Amino acid sequence: SSDELLVQAIRDNDPLTALADSEAGPLRRLAAVLSAGRAAIDRKADVEQVLWDMWQASGLQQRWLRLSERGGSLGRQADAELDAVVALFHAAATYADRLPQEGVDGFADYLLSQRIAGDSLAPSAVTSAGVELTTAHGAAGREWTVVAVPAVQEGSWPDLRPRGSLLGVERLVDVLSGVDADTVSAIAPVLAEERRLFHVACSRARSRLLVSACAGDDEQPSRFIDELGVELVEVTSSAGQAVQRPLVLSRLVGELRAAVCDEQADPGRRRRAARQLARLAAARVPGAHPDSWYGLAEPSTDRPLAGPDEQLTVSPSTVDLLDRCPLRWLLERHGGTDPAQLAAVTGSLVHWLAQRAADGATVEQLRKELDTAWRKLDVGAPWFARRERERVHHMLDAFLEWLRRSRDQLTELAVEFDITVELPPAADGVQRVRIRGRVDRLEKDGSGRQVVVDIKTSKSPVSAQEAAEHTQLATYQLAVWLSGGEPGGGQLLYLAKPDKKTGAGKVVSQPPLDEQGRQEWLHRVRSAARAGVGPVYVARASTDCGRCPVRACCPLQPEGRQVPS
Numbered sequence: 001s002s003d004e005l006l007v008q009a010i011r012d013n014d015p016l017t018a019l020a021d022s023e024a025g026p027l028r029r030l031a032a033v034l035s036a037g038r039a040a041i042d043r044k045a046d047v048e049q050v051l052w053d054m055w056q057a058s059g060l061q062q063r064w065l066r067l068s069e070r071g072g073s074l075g076r077q078a079d080a081e082l083d084a085v086v087a088l089f090h091a092a093a094t095y096a097d098r099l100p101q102e103g104v105d106g107f108a109d110y111l112l113s114q115r116i117a118g119d120s121l122a123p124s125a126v127t128s129a130g131v132e133l134t135t136a137h138g139a140a141g142r143e144w145t146v147v148a149v150p151a152v153q154e155g156s157w158p159d160l161r162p163r164g165s166l167l168g169v170e171r172l173v174d175v176l177s178g179v180d181a182d183t184v185s186a187i188a189p190v191l192a193e194e195r196r197l198f199h200v201a202c203s204r205a206r207s208r209l210l211v212s213a214c215a216g217d218d219e220q221p222s223r224f225i226d227e228l229g230v231e232l233v234e235v236t237s238s239a240g241q242a243v244q245r246p247l248v249l250s251r252l253v254g255e256l257r258a259a260v261c262d263e264q265a266d267p268g269r270r271r272r273a274a275r276q277l278a279r280l281a282a283a284r285v286p287g288a289h290p291d292s293w294y295g296l297a298e299p300s301t302d303r304p305l306a307g308p309d310e311q312l313t314v315s316p317s318t319v320d321l322l323d324r325c326p327l328r329w330l331l332e333r334h335g336g337t338d339p340a341q342l343a344a345v346t347g348s349l350v351h352w353l354a355q356r357a358a359d360g361a362t363v364e365q366l367r368k369e370l371d372t373a374w375r376k377l378d379v380g381a382p383w384f385a386r387r388e389r390e391r392v393h394h395m396l397d398a399f400l401e402w403l404r405r406s407r408d409q410l411t412e413l414a415v416e417f418d419i420t421v422e423l424p425p426a427a428d429g430v431q432r433v434r435i436r437g438r439v440d441r442l443e444k445d446g447s448g449r450q451v452v453v454d455i456k457t458s459k460s461p462v463s464a465q466e467a468a469e470h471t472q473l474a475t476y477q478l479a480v481w482l483s484g485g486e487p488g489g490g491q492l493l494y495l496a497k498p499d500k501k502t503g504a505g506k507v508v509s510q511p512p513l514d515e516q517g518r519q520e521w522l523h524r525v526r527s528a529a530r531a532g533v534g535p536v537y538v539a540r541a542s543t544d545c546g547r548c549p550v551r552a553c554c555p556l557q558p559e560g561r562q563v564p565s
């Protein structure tokens, strides 16, 4: 294609003699810029030097400066181009400071991975009109007709939090210079610098300066405001004074809804608000139609999800969730979680690799298959994707090491083994319950008993006590027993936390279910299955609530209280 021909011509330094100078000129200049960059990379120059050589070779500096000085639309365009170049150099300098060992490739990756341009403190061209937002540092040396310095609050101006470099080099310099940290205040220079910055910001105005701050129970104006030596104008907002509504549609809808629902309000006002809401609802403005208001809709049904004659099917993970909190199970089951979470994808990948290992795949094959599968995943930023892939590689190593070491005690019976068993009928004869699940690995111990192995990719193993009560393992053990096998216990195999000495995945075991345990778990599985039928779903608070993905809809949580319970 023509694109490929162009790339080839530029890369091979083709003199392009077949073209007229006016046509070949831009290409030759571009080739010269790339060639300067290539030469700098070959002599192992750092990122900033490579950029500088390319910029010099471009010859654009004088041209854009001339256009900028001349002004007009071309001048503004040149200003924007120069700003972009300055920002690029600034980004390169910051990148080189942070990652001095990285080269041009890394910098290019970094730039390409930016979804939005990184914040830059690099100076930019002055625009002729409009409002400019800048920091006190950015305002130094410049002037505007009107300057507003908002939110001058004590605590943020001055901001007296201790600061310095990550490694505290400035303290080392103090020690070497003989400065005694016990007698010299570390705060004083910070306060002086904050005061200087405030004066820089306030001295930028040619004709008018506005400084504002709030005074309330929790916040106070900065001490610097007194130092301005001007009389303060107090603007109060009392309960009787109407606060202006921001010009945002959602706030308008909220105000109209409040007016409509206020039974004490003037009926005429309520009618007018209802008319406006109807107009917004007709225009499909979110939140305007009463159908979408919290708490107004009637329940669509109060019938349970299954009748007394229907069979209930639960998986061990469902039993676990229902046992912990039926409401969470209901909300998660109906769209409350993101099924494409990275942890779930990584988990599936590791399980698949474990299965391939059981099929006899060699270590090299497994690594290759992992890399191939990984390339097809959208894992996010390149540095994060690299780290996660390393993590999965380590989990694979931990699994293979566990497999090698455990063969003395365990013999593989099945991998990714589907199991379906029916519980004996309950005494009340209502609702038969069936367990259906997939065991990661089913092994046989030295006594011929069946051991359930559940592979985990989470980073925090449970304690031995928690493992003894682990619902999923116990439900699998129950299923083994109901299918005619002799349960030999369960193992949670944590691959993200390998044993430090052996490198094998960490195992936390559950003892074999005895007769009493079987009866107890029969009862718990039945109760969990029935809790999933509804129509009432209990919110059961526990230590899991902090990580619960549906807490915003839970009436036990402050953020979920608006949901009628």
Ligand code: SF4
Binding pocket: 325, 327, 328, 539, 540, 541, 542, 544, 545, 546, 548, 549, 550, 551, 554, 555, 556, 557
């Ligand atoms: S926050 Fe706690 S009680 Fe509420 S749904 Fe989640 S787990 Fe259940």
